[in-house]
Amino acid sequence: MIYFDNSATTQAAPAVLDTYTKVSQKIWGNPSSLHNFGETAFHLLEQSRQQIADLLGVQAHEIFFTSGGTEGDNWVLKGTAIEKRAFGKHLITTAVEHPAIHNSMEQLKELGYEVTYLPVDQEGRINVADLKAAIRPDTILVSTMAVNNEIGTIQPLLEVADLLKQYPKIHFHIDAVQGIGKGIQNMIMNDRVDFVTFSGHKFHATRGVGFIYARNGRKLAPLMNGGGQESNWRSGTENLPAIAGMAKALRLLLTGEDEKVTRERAIKQRIYDHIKTFPKVTIFSQPTDGFAPHILCFTINGVRGETIVHAFEDQGIYISTTSACSSKKHMASSTLMAMHVQENIATSAVRVSLDENNTLAEADQFIKVFDQLYQKFSKINADA
Numbered sequence: 001m002i003y004f005d006n007s008a009t010t011q012a013a014p015a016v017l018d019t020y021t022k023v024s025q026k027i028w029g030n031p032s033s034l035h036n037f038g039e040t041a042f043h044l045l046e047q048s049r050q051q052i053a054d055l056l057g058v059q060a061h062e063i064f065f066t067s068g069g070t071e072g073d074n075w076v077l078k079g080t081a082i083e084k085r086a087f088g089k090h091l092i093t094t095a096v097e098h099p100a101i102h103n104s105m106e107q108l109k110e111l112g113y114e115v116t117y118l119p120v121d122q123e124g125r126i127n128v129a130d131l132k133a134a135i136r137p138d139t140i141l142v143s144t145m146a147v148n149n150e151i152g153t154i155q156p157l158l159e160v161a162d163l164l165k166q167y168p169k170i171h172f173h174i175d176a177v178q179g180i181g182k183g184i185q186n187m188i189m190n191d192r193v194d195f196v197t198f199s200g201h202k203f204h205a206t207r208g209v210g211f212i213y214a215r216n217g218r219k220l221a222p223l224m225n226g227g228g229q230e231s232n233w234r235s236g237t238e239n240l241p242a243i244a245g246m247a248k249a250l251r252l253l254l255t256g257e258d259e260k261v262t263r264e265r266a267i268k269q270r271i272y273d274h275i276k277t278f279p280k281v282t283i284f285s286q287p288t289d290g291f292a293p294h295i296l297c298f299t300i301n302g303v304r305g306e307t308i309v310h311a312f313e314d315q316g317i318y319i320s321t322t323s324a325c326s327s328k329k330h331m332a333s334s335t336l337m338a339m340h341v342q343e344n345i346a347t348s349a350v351r352v353s354l355d356e357n358n359t360l361a362e363a364d365q366f367i368k369v370f371d372q373l374y375q376k377f378s379k380i381n382a383d384a
């Protein structure tokens, strides 16, 4: 099997599963318990936090564990809305966010908040001038993704950071779920960002674990109230086996990052160079620095995305329609719609998403299958 659906989820690394099992078997005490056994668990929890903080160049008390990207996004948005409700009720985000952001914003709108969705250009990128124009005295949060999950666009995070330096009270959030380990850590962990969302299963940790970075001094209202874990910010007994595994996964991910990114770029480039020569192919992700190295979104005009996905699957290659969330709902890609791509093309889009374990040999196999399928689809379309 060739797995090219890493933006949906990645396979947990063997070393991560090893940690998960060992911690579950040997250090299964509750980190909040007073006895030695609990103390040992607490020590490992704090060691994992420190390790993650060191890898990101921040302080341990700025890391808060969550259940994943969706929780992190919900928390930063709603936690900011509650925390800063006395100061304002206006939030700004982009028109191409993951549903964890978009649907949270829509819920906040129902509660009386106002939301501005920034438009994007033909590559799915916001313009910082639009952001500047959207900021109001009552704006409490600006939230943007680092890397778009459907087509891989990298947002101009450093320009946003520069602009927001003029507005020090506004919370600046980055959804970095698709951006970590992709060579843009300096853009994500920039000197103005206040909150960053991460999700373990996108970088070879297990499911249901993630974390947020929250800059020292910035506050979020908790959404999970209870026993006061995570410095009273996020209650609930900590998922220690998964957290310790995630710390390991992050270390593995960031070891040799440049080389891995170069490899992913080479695979993407090889597929890009091949498929761009076909007249019925439209490609939305460019092989340039403005796009992440691991995502390639394209259509074969006139063929539905799900048809392409299943045709590849029959040949042992796993790709997806543009996002795992929308794929079963047969929806047009929200990113492509925001880019004003025609709806029939937006429903035809498919996504190849790579990770550091993929190879050029797999790209060659993909290309071989692509050629066969393109011929088959062209024949069907010609007969129709």
Ligand SMILES: Cc1ncc(COP(=O)(O)O)c(C=O)c1O
Residues within 6 Å of the ligand: 007, 008, 067, 068, 069, 070, 071, 073, 098, 100, 145, 147, 148, 149, 175, 177, 178, 199, 200, 201, 210
């Ligand atoms: C950009 C982005 N944000 C948030 C999420 C949600 O993350 P999780 O699956 O960990 O809830 C995803 C998942 O695909 C994503 O791609």
